[in-house]
Structure formats: C-alpha cells, structure tokens
Amino acid sequence: MKESEIRPKALLQEYLRLAEIDSRQLDVTKFVKIACPACFSDNCQLHITKNNYKYDLCHDCGTLFCNPRPDGEVLDRFYDSAESSKFWSNEFFPHVAEPRREKLFKPKANRIFNIFSEKGFFPRNICDVGSGYGIFLEELKKNFEKAELYGIEPSPEMAKISNEKGIITLNASAESSAEWSHRFDLVISSEVIEHVFSPEQFVISIHRLVKSGGYALLTGLGYEGFDILTLQERSNSIFPPHHINFLSIEGFEKLFKKVGFSEVEIITPGELDIDIVLGSGLVTEFTRLISKRGDKTIAEFQDFLRRNKLSSHTWVIAKL
Numbered sequence: 001m002k003e004s005e006i007r008p009k010a011l012l013q014e015y016l017r018l019a020e021i022d023s024r025q026l027d028v029t030k031f032v033k034i035a036c037p038a039c040f041s042d043n044c045q046l047h048i049t050k051n052n053y054k055y056d057l058c059h060d061c062g063t064l065f066c067n068p069r070p071d072g073e074v075l076d077r078f079y080d081s082a083e084s085s086k087f088w089s090n091e092f093f094p095h096v097a098e099p100r101r102e103k104l105f106k107p108k109a110n111r112i113f114n115i116f117s118e119k120g121f122f123p124r125n126i127c128d129v130g131s132g133y134g135i136f137l138e139e140l141k142k143n144f145e146k147a148e149l150y151g152i153e154p155s156p157e158m159a160k161i162s163n164e165k166g167i168i169t170l171n172a173s174a175e176s177s178a179e180w181s182h183r184f185d186l187v188i189s190s191e192v193i194e195h196v197f198s199p200e201q202f203v204i205s206i207h208r209l210v211k212s213g214g215y216a217l218l219t220g221l222g223y224e225g226f227d228i229l230t231l232q233e234r235s236n237s238i239f240p241p242h243h244i245n246f247l248s249i250e251g252f253e254k255l256f257k258k259v260g261f262s263e264v265e266i267i268t269p270g271e272l273d274i275d276i277v278l279g280s281g282l283v284t285e286f287t288r289l290i291s292k293r294g295d296k297t298i299a300e301f302q303d304f305l306r307r308n309k310l311s312s313h314t315w316v317i318a319k320l
Contacts, residue, residue, distance in 0.1 A: 014091075
C-alpha cells in the first residue's frame with residue numbers, strides 16, 4: 001500500500017491548507033496548560049512548534065502533546081464548524097471511501113478477527129466509537145457474522161447514513177454515551193484519540209462501554225513511529241488543532257492500566273512509515289541509500305518497524 005492510495009496528494013494538501021487557516025481562528029485566551037495526557041507527569045519540555053502551536057515532550061513516558069491546547073468546548077465548536085472538518089466530511093472522505101474500504105478497512109477487519117479468534121473470543125456485540133458512515137462496521141460484519149453491530153458517531157449527517165444502513169448508531173461523542181454503559185463485548189475506536197482534549201476521559205468512556213471480561217481495541221497515531229520521529233514538525237500527521245496527542249508505547253500502557261483495564265497489549269502494524277518519509281521531500285543519506293537499495297529493502301525495513309513497535313500506526317488491545 002502507498003500513502004497516495006488512501007491520501008491523494010492534492011486532497012491532502014488542500015485539507016492541510018484549510019486546517020492551517022482554521023487553526024488561526026481559535027481564541028488563544030481559551031487555551032489551557034496540561035500535564036502529560038498519558039502519564040500525568042509535569043516533567044515535560046517544549047519540543048517542536050507547528051503553525052504557532054507548541055508541542056511538549058514528556059521526559060517520563062515519551063509522549064508528545066500540544067500544550068497549551070484549546071479547551072474541550074473550543075475543540076467541540078471547532079470540529080462542528082471548521083472548514084477543514086467540512087472538507088474532510090464532504091470532499092476528502094467520500095473521494096477515498098472505497099479505496100480505504102479495500103486498502104484499510106477490509107484488512108483491518110480481517111486482522112481484528114484473527115486476533116480475537118486466536119484468543120478464543122467471539123463477541124456477540126461490537127461498538128465502533130467514531131463510526132462515521134459505517135463502512136468499517138460493514139466490513140467487520142463479514143467476519144463477525146453473528147455479532148450485533150453498533151456505532152457511536154458525533155456527526156449527525158454521518159450517524160443518519162449509518163442508521164439508514166441498519167447499524168444502530170448513537171449520535172453522540174464517546175464521552176457523552178453513558179446510556180450505553182457496560183453494554184458491549186468489544187469496543188473499537190479508530191484514529192480518534194489523537195483528536196480529543198483529554199485522552200484520559202476518552203479512554204474512561206471506552207472503558208465504561210465495555211462489559212466485564214470484554215475487550216477494547218483502540219488504534220491511533222503514536223509518537224514513536226519512524227515517520228513521525230524522522231520528520232518531526234515536517235510530518236503531515238502533526239497538524240493542530242486536529243492532531244494534538246501522540247502517545248508513546250509506554251504512555252498508552254500507563255493510561256489504559258490507570259483507567260482500569262487489566263491486560264494491555266500494544267502492536268504497531270503500520271505499512272506506510274518509510275513510504276511517508278520517502279515521499280516527504282526530506283533528503284538524507286539514509287533516505288538516499290534505502291531508496292537506492294530498492295523495493296525489497298524498503299519492504300524489509302517496514303517489516304522491521306512493524307515487528308519492533310516502531311511504526312506510528314498503533315493498536316492497543318485491552319481487556320476489562
């Protein structure tokens with residue numbers, strides 16, 4: 001898989017352009033300072049600046065996070081009204097929905113089925129938090145044929161489409177979904193945690209949805225991936241105020257255990273780290289050499305990143 005197959009360059013650049021414009025519209029007087037959102041340490045220091053937003057690095061757990069940041073109310077209004085958010089929903093995602101179904105959602109659904117089959121765990125009901133149009137749940141249904149499927153989606157338009165597909169969808173955020181407490185065998189959240197004001201409150205809300213003995217599976221961007229570590233502020237993954245949390249492996253582990261999950265397993269099955277770096281325009285002796293070595297070397301290096309938890313695409317598998 002190539003980045004361009006799921007993030008066409010022209011659409012991505014327009015989205016990032018709009019996000020940068022939107023980022024300047026927020027009231028900085030409403031920004032708040034926080035401790036590390038993963039381990040809550042104050043042992044943090046300014047690490048990078050992007051579009052006038054500052055990102056601290058926690059020297060205890062290695063998490064990168066925007067600080068100060070817009071408070072929760074400011075972020076909620078931003079996601080409701082920002083031009084970049086509208087562009088994502090109305091232009092970007094509809095254009096890439098089917099390519100993403102084939103390249104991302106089908107393989108992800110298959111991997112999830114395999115992970116839980118190996119554990120002898122076959123959920124009777126599954127909830128996807130941030131379920132969008134329900135495309136990923138459609139693919140999950142092909143694997144978990146007997147499971148009842150549910151979605152939680154804050155966008156009224158997306159929730160409506162998902163309901164029309166026959167997926168019972170709650171139009172709410174995870175944090176305001178208490179009416180579905182302790183209801184699900186498996187709760188999944190994909191690429192949401194990097195957006196939220198409080199990762200702790202978000203993971204608490206995921207924990208609340210899971211039945212005793214059930215599982216949560218969260219995927220998101222981690223700081224310790226090769227592409228983000230290499231590109232730093234040049235990384236397109238770091239764009240405030242959309243992406244403000246980049247937890248480390250240790251940070252994910254500490255946060256999930258603090259919230260109350262008994263078992264926490266982390267993998268990084270990403271496929272795009274080296275492709276992103278090579279396509280970024282950054283030229284170093286390493287990028288020159290690995291490009292020269294060819295596709296086999298590139299594929300083997302990406303496999304090394306996956307196996308050693310050095311991809312930025314992070315999965316947390318947590319049991320209640």
